[in-house]
Amino acid sequence: MSALIEANNLTRILTETVPVTLVEDVSLTIGEREFVAITGPSGSGKSSLLYLLGLLDEPTSGRLSIGGRDTDPMDQRERAETRLSMLGFVFQFHFLLPEFTARQNVEIPMRKLGRLSRSAMQARAEELLASLGLAGHIDKRPDQLSGGQRQRVAVARSLANDPPILLADEPTGSLDSQNSEQVFSILEGLVRERGKTVIAVTHDLDMAARMGRRIHLMDGKIADP
Numbered sequence: 001m002s003a004l005i006e007a008n009n010l011t012r013i014l015t016e017t018v019p020v021t022l023v024e025d026v027s028l029t030i031g032e033r034e035f036v037a038i039t040g041p042s043g044s045g046k047s048s049l050l051y052l053l054g055l056l057d058e059p060t061s062g063r064l065s066i067g068g069r070d071t072d073p074m075d076q077r078e079r080a081e082t083r084l085s086m087l088g089f090v091f092q093f094h095f096l097l098p099e100f101t102a103r104q105n106v107e108i109p110m111r112k113l114g115r116l117s118r119s120a121m122q123a124r125a126e127e128l129l130a131s132l133g134l135a136g137h138i139d140k141r142p143d144q145l146s147g148g149q150r151q152r153v154a155v156a157r158s159l160a161n162d163p164p165i166l167l168a169d170e171p172t173g174s175l176d177s178q179n180s181e182q183v184f185s186i187l188e189g190l191v192r193e194r195g196k197t198v199i200a201v202t203h204d205l206d207m208a209a210r211m212g213r214r215i216h217l218m219d220g221k222i223a224d225p
């Protein structure tokens with residue numbers, strides 16, 4: 001199994017006022033087709049670790065490779081390109097743009113990466129939305145969709161550039177149990193059927209138990225659950 005993500009001794013310390021250690025000495029290797037839960041008490045650094053792995057934040061020390069490429073020497077443009085092409089993001093709150101339709105929201109990462117024609121982007125967005133059961137909702141804006149539908153649009157957006165890795169921060173945290181189950185099944189299907197690697201922060205230990213692997217954090221460090 002080849003490593004998609006390899007972190008060595010990742011540490012993130014905020015130094016604005018008093019130093020705050022968010023993540024400390026985290027080393028991990030995550031391969032293709034893995035379904036990984038990140039668990040831990042509130043404030044243990046789960047989101048902070050996810051942001052580091054997603055190149056949304058930079059470590060104070062340590063190394064991180066994504067898709068076999070060391071991210072340390074990358075400039076901002078290379079980081080952005082790696083983020084767009086290798087990583088998809090789903091957050092607890094959908095963060096869809098309210099004035100855009102579902103399709104336009106899904107097109108955003110494709111526009112940013114700039115590899116497809118306008119018609120190809122539209123077609124891909126429609127196909128992704130349809131594959132997530134949203135064929136009838138392509139031209140609706142977020143406020144015309146239910147919470148579960150909005151989260152599925154967010155999943156479609158995360159898949160826009162067909163990244164091998166999806167990072168999800170409490171992806172079902174704001175959903176009722178039925179919609180949670182649906183979004184969980186979609187993520188599971190992405191691993192099993194589409195070969196994605198999904199790494200999800202979750203408070204839900206039942207959900208974590210249904211994932212292939214669990215990384216537990218305590219005070220920013222990997223610990224036994």
Ligand SMILES: Nc1ncnc2c1ncn2[C@@H]1O[C@H](COP(=O)(O)OP(=O)(O)OP(=O)(O)O)[C@@H](O)[C@H]1O
Pocket residue numbers: 014020021022040041042043044045046047048049
């Ligand atoms: N910008 C910041 N300034 C100060 N402290 C911060 C900042 N960001 C995070 N922290 C603190 O760092 C710790 C780790 O935060 P993080 O959000 O990664 O934890 P978490 O495990 O995801 O928590 P939760 O489960 O509550 O979302 C927490 O104690 C948090 O309050």
